[in-house]
Amino acid sequence: MRIIETRRAPNPRRVRIFLAEKGIDITFEERDLMSGDLSSTDFQTKNPWQRVPCLVLDDGHAISESVAICRYFEELNPEPPLFGSGARGRADVEMWHRRVELGLFDRITQVFRHLHPRMAHLEKPQIALWGEANKSKVIDELSRLNARLQSSKFIAGDAFSIADITALVAIDFMKPAKLTVPDEFKNIVRWHADVSARPSANA
């Protein structure tokens, strides 16, 4: 099996960090999402949505969507659990992960896609007003996460989880989106230093 990805894009990084935390080694195959590689007929057969990463199993079955790929490996290699443990633990991770994905990562992505000149040929139409509107939504979300991290080591609780992976990738993606974490969010700064120091952050 192998993962088709574009190394510098944020979503494939989520999967690489996840696999590094699990200690899973896998073959990666690079495609450049900016140059139209993903609209080839061959790739569209694997993922009609034309997105990376895409896990291709040995029998050719393709699994797209970062979180679907992570969940596949969570089932095959349950330790350490990165989607939580037990009914309540798994629900908590799902809740926090969705807050981070929909409230933070998606909004940073909107800022990037609607304001960065390099995205003009992919995001049509680019709507600067929508990009700008998301900037304050990002800050609101960081404020709520900062409050959460006042009393919690990691985002979903005492254990590192996929919610931390997505939050790390999202916050690092603020740089190309020309956004910065305000210094006053001290709990986020502390948490970000912690998770960035894990070897998986370099995956």
Added chain:
Amino acid sequence: MRIIETRRAPNPRRVRIFLAEKGIDITFEERDLMSGDLSSTDFQTKNPWQRVPCLVLDDGHAISESVAICRYFEELNPEPPLFGSGARGRADVEMWHRRVELGLFDRITQVFRHLHPRMAHLEKPQIALWGEANKSKVIDELSRLNARLQSSKFIAGDAFSIADITALVAIDFMKPAKLTVPDEFKNIVRWHADVSARPSANA
């Protein structure tokens, strides 16, 4: 335990259909999201994100986010499985569910939030151009789902899953968003009639 919800909003409906498919009975407590009930201090303690539905366990622990609530009940009552079975089956449901959520439901929601006059006090600023831009994204997504349903009984495969629940709620939410499914998407029309005929659709 009980679920705090706003009955006519789409997200709580996802949870009600899920519980009906599982045959689970639970107490619902109504709050009106349009009148500011969700910004009360009491509710903010349960969910600082101020969204419904919110499951409150007997010990007071609160689980928000529709899919997190569904996952909690999937763990407690695994039959029938609505998140898939086995590593590959669960990954497939996750993949299809995300396509439906992010590609369809979220885009319909953007049309509604940015174009419906009733949302002007909740979505600030309302950006009509962004609402309009999402209309063609909705059609593109319906087109890909229509192609999928040519060869598949349900969205994620042979079995009804949470991907069908979210797609049903999303497509029914097209009405208040003043959108319609083009007649040419015959597979969607067939699938929609099938899932709407299930008793759970009335939950």
